[in-house]
Amino acid sequence: MRKVRLNLGKRSYDIIIGSGIIAKLGGYVRRLDIGTDAYVISNPLIKSKFAKKITESLAKHGIRSKFKTVADSEKSKSVETAAGVLKDLAAYDLRKRVFVVALGGGVIGDLAGFVASVYKRGIPYIQIPTTLLAQVDSAIGGKTAVDLSTGKNLIGAFYQPRLVISDVSLLKSLNARQLRAGLAEVIKYGIIEDPELLSYVERNLLAIMKRGIADLEYIVSRCSKIKAGIVSRDEREELGLRTVLNLGHTAGHAIETASGYRLFNHGEAVALGILVACGISRRLGLIADGTERRIESVIKEAGLPIRIKGIGLQKIIDAHYRDKKFLGGKNRFVLIKGVGKTQIVGNISLKIIRDSIKERI
């Protein structure tokens, strides 16, 4: 078991990484003293797999629990779903000391975090990410969000969880495609600040895909540490430090939105977004050929897409211009100078963006 501390003064919290640790949930909640009644937001499949363990662990410490499931789809991250969950939570909450548990992947984590952030102006919540993608990225750092039909993550809050429990044994339930999606974010961390992690992924892909517990613990804790460090220095993305975490996400979100969240999952879209960022970086003379080849190669080896198939260029460009990362009408990209070296560049010409997307279609 490993522990990473995310330091944010009074709002600091632990990220616990280990195997079989959801059985300890009740004890953690007890020590944190965050409530007597858990409102667990999940999806039907995950609930069927892990509800019993969760409920038992909580009950052992005198904590009651209620599950609320939403469909396993990006569509569940809508304002409408959030409103429905909030009404259900309010009906459950009558005279209780309630806290939220997010049990699921990125969609559940973002939705549940948002619900916790706005219910009664904020109640405590715990993240129990069940996908690699959520364990290494979305469950950490307090970015909660739901989508509007016009764009992803347009509604949300910065609202930190009280604890993140990353139980890597849960990742055995993922299919290969879901695991690969998480690897896209792991590769992202390697590129932005951890050459050793990138090498590790290159060397141990097979063991990771076989869900080796030690390998998973290593990559999850390594990514958690990077993310915790960045978030503790720039929680609300005001200093530009946190922005590097958006590598691959600007074009990635546009690709996701343009495809209606169907053709590519988030990790796949991020992988493609990283490659678009490579293309822009090359056009601006920032990246060496060898670095770009190495990045494309590890993405390909990880079984992630390197081509945007099935979506028209103009659709991606249109979605791109609705991205909330536009500051005052100016675009802003995280670009790559080398493994472990990024640069944030704003106001890139439409032609360069267009060409860099086009060469991937």
Added chain:
Amino acid sequence: MRKVRLNLGKRSYDIIIGSGIIAKLGGYVRRLDIGTDAYVISNPLIKSKFAKKITESLAKHGIRSKFKTVADSEKSKSVETAAGVLKDLAAYDLRKRVFVVALGGGVIGDLAGFVASVYKRGIPYIQIPTTLLAQVDSAIGGKTAVDLSTGKNLIGAFYQPRLVISDVSLLKSLNARQLRAGLAEVIKYGIIEDPELLSYVERNLLAIMKRGIADLEYIVSRCSKIKAGIVSRDEREELGLRTVLNLGHTAGHAIETASGYRLFNHGEAVALGILVACGISRRLGLIADGTERRIESVIKEAGLPIRIKGIGLQKIIDAHYRDKKFLGGKNRFVLIKGVGKTQIVGNISLKIIRDSIKERI
């Protein structure tokens, strides 16, 4: 013109109180550098009265503006309305540097503040309260909220505005009942910590009701100062300091909810809530007879109700038990020991609460 500073570190802001000062809005926005495009949330009546002044003042400083109106009703403070406004805002926002202006009373301020708090995880907003109630209370302190069908203000965030402009000349457009509603909150401030303010209201009721500019500036700035002081010491109501501001609001919210927001407006419900708090305080031996008589007398003289007519006792009790101020299933009331002296008491027996409401029916 008077200025009150609300100190909250990086999130500090000014509350400007004066007559005719909405004409200076553009200059303020320019100096704060919060954006180039104002999204003004208001209601049709207020828009028809003040839109021209607002638009002109902004345009003079090169700032574009768009108005979005919602119905003038507590019903506009719903999750559904908020979702609709957010979609409209997202459609308007395309490639702009947008900020929100709340132009209206408490409903508009709470709704607009909530919209600003969750859009893109928070964009800047300005409060321009147009009622006495909003100027002395709801526009200050960053409590934003919308209602669920099961209870008032169940959804929201603590999210501070960048500026509050309290233009007392706008209060000339209020009818007597609306002005009186604001006086309920002014009386509340007097009771919780300003005996001089309470005496001032007792002595100058006529001048206030005639909208004397100097009188209004005095009471608005006095209340703003009290509220700013409390909020700066306990922004998120974690230390119990901010709780005193809820005097009259626990029973008040229950009365409002039970009446379906029809029979009594917020100020009237708060006045009745203060009288219920007096009754509980008497039953617990906290308040002197003379103090209670004085409070009832100033409420009556201000033209506010002292009887809860038209709602059944049980309906109020039921609504009371859904109030979000319950902590872990325990109720909590701000009680009165004297003018300027309050005490927070939890876990009051249902019988005492019931008797104190009943004697007001």
